[in-house]
Amino acid sequence: MMKQKFFLAIAAAMVATASAPSHAQSVEEGIGAWQAGNHVKAVSIWRPLADRGDADAAFNMGQAYRLGRGVPTNFSRARHYFEIAGNKGHVDAQTNLGLILFNNGDRTGALRWLRLASEQGDPRAMLVYGTALFNGDGVPIDQVSAYAYVSRAAASGLGPAQATKSEMNRLLPEAVKKEGRALAARQTSKSAAPPQKSAARAAPKIETPATRPAPAKSAAKAPEKPAAKAAPKPAAKKAEASSATGPWRVQLGAFSQRSSASGLFEKVKGHKALAGKRSFLVAAGKVTRLQVGPFASSAQAKAACQSLSASGQACFPVKVD
Structure with missing residues (x-):
């Protein structure tokens, strides 16, 4: 009987040992699986690491759920x-979350994360957060x-930041620009470099959000995602059939010259998402x-923005009172 118990104990230990590698697997192994196209395996490796608080694994899980690869799409x-x-200070996660929340109408939540990412020096976050500060859009001017x-x-x-800066150069007095340049120099000198991940633990090269926020009152287009993160875009959802009336619109930009706004509409009015719209x-x-x-509903406006953003046009829904 004792021998039998001893054998059972060994068998139990072998089972425990057999399951251990999944917990010992690393973010790097998940990245290898992802890059090989095995998204399900990648997610199975990252999930336990993310649930234990690994920042890189958590970021990768967020991307997987956002894109619906290896798991169902789940915002x-x-x-x-x-x-x-x-x-945990992961700047890409802060930026991506800020942009996603911005697109879904949560300006307060979005700007909190974009401010944190801006303080770490992420260019996309600095463009959107800086434009919000300029316009007083969700934050004091x-x-x-x-x-x-x-x-x-x-x-x-x-590029979009350079265009926005040119517009600010035209609109702002020299005294404000001088103070801004001095502040930028202080920010750059005292801010620590963004957290560096080793090459092996770098997040997989999957794209940033397909829908990107356009600052409400700026001539700037929404920030482009870094080329290093380019990947096949998820299929854009088809916009629902729109009604001829409704309290929702999509905003495509803001311009210092009225003719520029009219010109953009002439370029995009043929897009299928804007069929029958004015x-x-x-x-x-x-x-x-x-x-x-x-648009008759928020859902229809968001669907139109998803389709427009997939083709590179910045867009976000607005409700007209």
Whole structure:
């Protein structure tokens, strides 16, 4: 009987040992599986690591849930894992979560994460957060800080940031720009470099959100994702059949010249997501916003934005009171 018990104990230990490798597997092995096209295996490796708080694994799980690769698409789960990584200072998670929340209408939540990512020097986050500061869009107006953040984003080589900086150069007085340049220099000198991940633990090369937020009152287009993260885009959802009336529109940009807003509509009006829609040129201080609609519901406006964003046009839904 004792021998039998001893044998059973050994068998139990062997079973435990056989299951151990899944817990010992690393983020690097998950990346290898992902790059080989085995998304299910990659997710099975990352999930236990992410649930134990590994920032890189959590970021990768967020991307998997956002894209629906290896797991069903699930925004709530993507947000959960991005928050785990973001709370540990993962700058890509902070930026991606901020952009996703921005696109889904949660400006307060979005700007919290984009501010954190901006403080770490992410160019996309600095562009969107800086533009929000310039416009007072969800945060108090602070043109000095706005110019500082956008200048730093432009200095990184981000094209839309360079265009936004040019527009700010035209609109802002020299005294504000001088203060902004000084602030940008102080931010750059005192901010630590963004957390560096070893090459082996770098996140898989999967794209940033297909729908990107366009700052509400700026002439800037939404930030482009870094080329290094390019990957096949997920199929854009078809917009639902739209109604001829409704309280929702999609905003495609804001321009210092009304003719520029009209010109953009002429370029995009043939897009299938805007079939049967008309333009609305809305004056807002020194800029003109281009809005297109109407849409009967938030869901229809979001679907149209997803389709437009997949083709490279910045877009976000707005409700007209």
